[in-house]
Amino acid sequence: MSSDTTYIEYSFRIKPLQPAADILIAQLGEVGFESFVEEDEGILAYIQKKEWSETILDMVTVLSNRNFQIDFERKEIAQENWNATWEQSFQPILVDRICMVRAPFHEKKDVLYDIIIEPKMSFGTGHHETTHMMLQHLLDLDLERRVVLDMGSGTGVLAILAGMRGALKIDAIDIDNWCYLNALENVARNGLDNITVKEGDASLLGDEKYDIIIANINRNVLLEDLPIYAKCMNPEAILLLSGFYKEDLELISKKCTAEGLKFEKNLEKNNWVASKYVF
Numbered sequence: 001m002s003s004d005t006t007y008i009e010y011s012f013r014i015k016p017l018q019p020a021a022d023i024l025i026a027q028l029g030e031v032g033f034e035s036f037v038e039e040d041e042g043i044l045a046y047i048q049k050k051e052w053s054e055t056i057l058d059m060v061t062v063l064s065n066r067n068f069q070i071d072f073e074r075k076e077i078a079q080e081n082w083n084a085t086w087e088q089s090f091q092p093i094l095v096d097r098i099c100m101v102r103a104p105f106h107e108k109k110d111v112l113y114d115i116i117i118e119p120k121m122s123f124g125t126g127h128h129e130t131t132h133m134m135l136q137h138l139l140d141l142d143l144e145r146r147v148v149l150d151m152g153s154g155t156g157v158l159a160i161l162a163g164m165r166g167a168l169k170i171d172a173i174d175i176d177n178w179c180y181l182n183a184l185e186n187v188a189r190n191g192l193d194n195i196t197v198k199e200g201d202a203s204l205l206g207d208e209k210y211d212i213i214i215a216n217i218n219r220n221v222l223l224e225d226l227p228i229y230a231k232c233m234n235p236e237a238i239l240l241l242s243g244f245y246k247e248d249l250e251l252i253s254k255k256c257t258a259e260g261l262k263f264e265k266n267l268e269k270n271n272w273v274a275s276k277y278v279f
Contacts, residue, residue, distance in 0.1 A: 006049040009077045013042040020068040027060045095135045130242040133267040133274035143167045149210045152217035156183030163192040170195045202228045219244040230259035233279045242274035
């Protein structure tokens with residue numbers, strides 16, 4: 001991606017904050033927004049200028065919900081200004097007391113898994129509920145010598161944790177060029193040589209078979225791509241899904257059952273869900 005890539009930044013102020021902020025993030029994601037910063041009184045949302053239009057918010061129905069007061073402003077933001085934005089807002093997080101996700105400018109702590117992420121515009125710092133829960137799922141699994149696929153890999157944080165926990169081989173795939181480039185940087189930053197980062201979608205999946213598939217995307221993409229994931233799973237493989245709400249769990253599980261997958265458990269946080277299925 002060229003250094004002159006321009007994003008549109010929307011600054012939303014929300015009252016009451018929840019659940020409106022989570023609904024807003026989900027609906028913005030469906031119309032093309034690709035990165036978010038959660039703040040005390042709202043969110044910042046980013047979309048590439050080339051993907052933006054004056055009517056981009058017409059389908060974001062939560063903005064007209066009378067139960068919430070949502071005001072916003074927008075401005076252009078150049079790529080080179082993004083790091084300064086993150087340095088002001090990105091704080092390190094600790095997952096299950098043994099995994100830390102931090103930026104290079106944060107102090108290193110004594111934890112078992114120290115993940116360094118330079119997030120830029122990519123989704124996946126661990127702050128969002130879905131990423132946090134997927135990290136928890138991975139900490140609970142035996143990943144030693146497993147072959148792993150991370151779909152919608154964003155910053156690469158989930159692939160990186162899988163690598164740190166002993167996975168033999170990891171493919172990390174994201175459709176966004178910025179995420180692809182950012183994941184390459186983060187994989188190198190964490191010193192992992194068994195992660196292959198690819199730019200694209202599920203159409204890249206061929207005859208490769210995986211022991212564990214991670215997909216933290218959104219409901220519609222998951223529903224469309226589940227048959228492809230199932231074809232890529234080894235016997236007794238595990239599928240971890242997130243990026244959807246509790247209300248969508250029945251629909252997701254029905255599709256998984258149709259593909260021969262069995263629901264095992266799910267984590268919940270602020271109405272977001274991260275589910276585990278076995279083949």
